[in-house]
Amino acid sequence: MSFPLEQIPAPHDASALTLVDQLVQWARRRVDERVFRPGMRMPSIRKLAIDKGVSRFTVVEAYERLVAQGYLDSRRGSGFYVRERFAAPMPGERRATSDAAPAPSTIDVVWLLRNMLHTSTQPERGPGLGYLPSRWLDGELISGALRTLGRQSGAQMLGFGTPQGFLPLRQQLQTRLEELEIGASPESIVLVSGITQAIDLLARLYLQAGDAVVVGDPAWFQMFGRIASQGAHLVGMPYTPDGPDLDALEALVQTWRPKMLVINSVLQNPTGTSLTAAQAFRILRLAEEYDFVVVEDDIYGDLCPPGFPATRLASLDQLKRVIYLGSFSKTLAANLRVGFIACEPQLAQAVADQKMLVNMTTPELNERVLYKILTEGHYRRHVERLRARLDGVRDKACRMLEKTGLRLFQTPAAGMFVWADTGVDADALAAAGHEAGFLLTPGSLFSPQQSPTTWMRFNVANCGDPALPAFLGEYLDTVIRRAS
Known part of the structure; x- marks a missing residue:
């Protein structure tokens, strides 16, 4: 399978990079972006020359330069390998505790987050992205709210704000939660900068080194690092096509006696499953019997x-043992960064105090913008349009993946995610996709232990590029032929 170099400069351009320079930049970028990991064997000189359409001399010269620059090691008779280079711990990376083995060397969370930002301008090339395309969202909702705020006195923006967040927004969230049959007063709500900060604050309050926390396996990967940073032990709860495996959960809580369970109750990331009433009642019974708190990410x-x-x-539960989290980053804008925690008032005060220790208050301007959007009546119609657009592409994306040879975990009836078995090493497929210009999300990132897997998450809103099924089909055919 061949992936060409970036556009080759015209020969008459004296300032253009040589083919050797281009190949060196290509390899350095892949090492820096952690596609090529320490200890990984680089493609052979012959194979890379064929794949890139250059001479073997060009590859040899590029590899030698990379050795001199500290990116590669040359091993006589074996080839070239990515050199182990010192690097400080990256934010969000999972670090092994005393009773947990180090995570294997695979494409990691930092690699994915970095490349998600690079792919944001071309979402159709990012079937692994975790958010909707910008063209699906309504920037006028935000700009209109900003214009309204701009006509008001600027003096109200000069203070710190309040630790629990903008009171009118908390009052509006109380009304929204009542529609979900969740009773929460404004004193029970704390505004935060998204779900990531919510998880971080709760981990700081609840967890100590050695505590066990049950998370989905698979589940949202960013929370793993925040929980592990407190020295807690992550315990994976398996999923079935009908939702979490509650027999397995019961065995886990009997063994580990966890402090906390973190769970998506609706449209779980990445499986797309949702809790039934019977499942929810059983989870609450286990929480009561084994005395752990439930963090519900909605x-x-x-x-x-x-x-x-x-x-x-x-x-x-009505917030007795359940801590409820919400956010608007998936439906309005990824960088609006307004989420909330709903819990008992006493705990809400402790969360607000912890929030002050971390970063004082959250930006009130963002909270005022969200308040305007929610109270002007346009948000409901906006999310209705988003659901309709997702309904319009979901079946097509599922059929494309199945036709390509992937097996779906279950066929989702709502939401944006599809969890699919590729039948091959998902990390290798993600690396090949990166070379072909696609951002794919391997299932190893959704595992608490980052275990190798053949599963992968797809965002149905970003699966429309006509080159995607061709790439997937060609890659899978190539791997199958090699295996046979």
Whole structure:
């Protein structure tokens, strides 16, 4: 399978990079972006020359330069290998605790987050992205709210704000939660900079080194690093096509006696499953019996259509043992960064105090913008349009993946994610996709232990590039032929 170099400069351009320079830059970028990991064997000189359409001399010269620059090691009779280079720990990386083995060397969370930002301008090339394309969102909702705020006195923007967040927005969120049959006063709500900060604050309050936390396996990968940074032990709860495996959960809580369970109740990332009422009741019974707190992440709840068969734990528990999290980053804008925690008032005060120790307050301007959007009545119609657009592409994306040879975990009826078995090493497929210009999300990132897997998450809103099925089909055919 061949992936050409970036556009080769015209020969008459004296300032253009030589083919050797281009090849060196290509390899350095792949090492820096952690596509090529320490200890990995580089393609042979012959293979890379064929793949890139250059001479063997060009490859040899490029490899020698990379050795001199400290990127590669040359091993006589074996080839060239990516050199182990010192690097400080990256934010969000999981570090092994005393009773956990180090994570294997695979494409990691930092690699994905970095490349998600690079792919944001071409979402159709990012079937692994975790958010909707910008063209699907309504920038006028935000700019209109900003214009309204701009006509008001600027003096109100000069203070620190309040630790729990802009009071009118918390009052509006109280009304929204009542629609979900969740009772929460403004004193029970703390505004935060998204779900990531919510998880971080709760981990700081609840967890100590050695505590066990049950998370989905698979589940949202960014929370793993925040929890592990407190020295807690991550325990994976397996999923079935019908949702979390509750028999396995019961065995896990009997063994580990966890402090906390973190779970998506609606349109779980990445499986797309949602809790039934029976499942929710059983989880709450286990939480009561084994005395652990449940953190319910409902970030995808607004993508769930009315009447959809899904049950929120907080609606049954009424925030006694459940801490409810919400956010608007998936439906409005990824960089608006306004989320919230709903919990008992005493705990809300402790969360606000912890928030002050971390970064004082959250930006009130963002909170005022969100308040305007929610109260002017346009948000509901906006999310209805998003659901309709997702409904219009979901079946097509699922059929494309199945036709390519992938096996779906289950066929989702709502939401943006599809969890699919590729049948091959998903990390290798993601690396090949990167070379071909696609951002893919391997299933290893959704595992608490970053275990190798053949599973991969796809965002149905970003699967429309006509070159995607051709790439997937060609790659899978190539791997199958090599195996046979």
